[in-house]
Amino acid sequence: MEHQDEYPPVLTAAGLGVRTRRGWVFRDLTMAVRLGEVVALCGPAGSGRSTALLALAGRAGPTTGELVVGGAIAPQEIRRRVALARVGEAVELEPDLRVADLVAERRMLGATGQVARYAAVLGVALQSQQRVADLPPLDAVLFAVVLAAMQRPLIVVVDDLDAGLDPDDRLEAWAAMGQLAAHGPSVVATTTAPAPDADTVLIDALARVS
Numbered sequence: 001m002e003h004q005d006e007y008p009p010v011l012t013a014a015g016l017g018v019r020t021r022r023g024w025v026f027r028d029l030t031m032a033v034r035l036g037e038v039v040a041l042c043g044p045a046g047s048g049r050s051t052a053l054l055a056l057a058g059r060a061g062p063t064t065g066e067l068v069v070g071g072a073i074a075p076q077e078i079r080r081r082v083a084l085a086r087v088g089e090a091v092e093l094e095p096d097l098r099v100a101d102l103v104a105e106r107r108m109l110g111a112t113g114q115v116a117r118y119a120a121v122l123g124v125a126l127q128s129q130q131r132v133a134d135l136p137p138l139d140a141v142l143f144a145v146v147l148a149a150m151q152r153p154l155i156v157v158v159d160d161l162d163a164g165l166d167p168d169d170r171l172e173a174w175a176a177m178g179q180l181a182a183h184g185p186s187v188v189a190t191t192t193a194p195a196p197d198a199d200t201v202l203i204d205a206l207a208r209v210s
Contacts, residue, residue: 007035010154010186011056011082016065018051025051027064031201033155038177038187040161040195049190050088053157056188057082070154083148083185085158086141093144095133099126106147113150121183122146122176138169142176145187153185161189174198 009032017027026048033039043049054060056067058078067073070081084091093102103115119126124142132140141161148156161177162170174195177187194200 009034011069011188012067013056014066016052016055016062016067018048018055018060019063024048029055029065029201033186033188035186036181038174038181038189038195038198040198040200041188041190042192042194042200043190044192050159053087053159053188053190057084057087057155057157059084059087081154083151083153083156085144085148085156087157087159091159093132093140093147095131097132098128099130099132099135099143100128102132102143102147103128103150106150111147111150111152113152115146115150118146118149118180118184121179123172123179124176137164138173141165141173145177145180149180149184156180156185156187158187158189160191162191162193162195171196 011033013029013031016029018025019027029052031039041049041052051060055062058069058075061075067078069078072078072081086092115126122142122145124139124146126139126143126146132143135143141158145156145158148158162173165173174197177189178197181187189195189198
């Protein structure tokens with residue numbers, strides 16, 4: 001989308017951090033996401049990327065900092081505005097279920113977006129009787145994003161977007177996120193390497209101190 005800077009952020013985080021009894025998972029995360037943007041949270045394993053994603057989605061309560069999504073600050077309101085595609089082992093597609101099963105499940109939960117529309121935007125061909133386990137890796141992650149986009153959120157978040165993808169599929173995955181953001185929700189995705197065509201927020205430098 002052109003002239004993104006003319007739009008106010010749909011998400012702003014300032015000094016966000018999560019601490020457990022074992023110490024900081026991540027801290028001092030400050031970022032803004034505007035309409036039509038793709039933002040990559042980039043850092044190595046163990047840098048707190050997944051927990052940061054859950055915090056941005058209103059699913060993990062921050063210890064410090066402020067988070068505003070679409071004007072909302074209450075976690076339950078943020079959860080209505082941010083849809084999870086996948087996050088580590090906490091949110092992932094059941095491999096034995098079919099595409100049609102998962103779409104029907106999402107409909108039962110109130111999603112009203114059109115599968116065909118988002119699949120076309122992302123460039124993924126889906127067969128209703130395919131099992132998730134039988135989908136190619138790129139198609140599997142794009143299908144998870146389709147399901148999240150069906151909820152018509154302001155933002156879709158997806159963990160390890162390009163994990164396990166070959167270089168060509170990695171480029172295609174990020175290009176697909178750009179297409180989605182241009183036609184609907186903005187995207188925040190985690191990765192271990194700087195992403196092409198996305199604003200990158202480095203999380204590997206965030207301190208993890210007791």
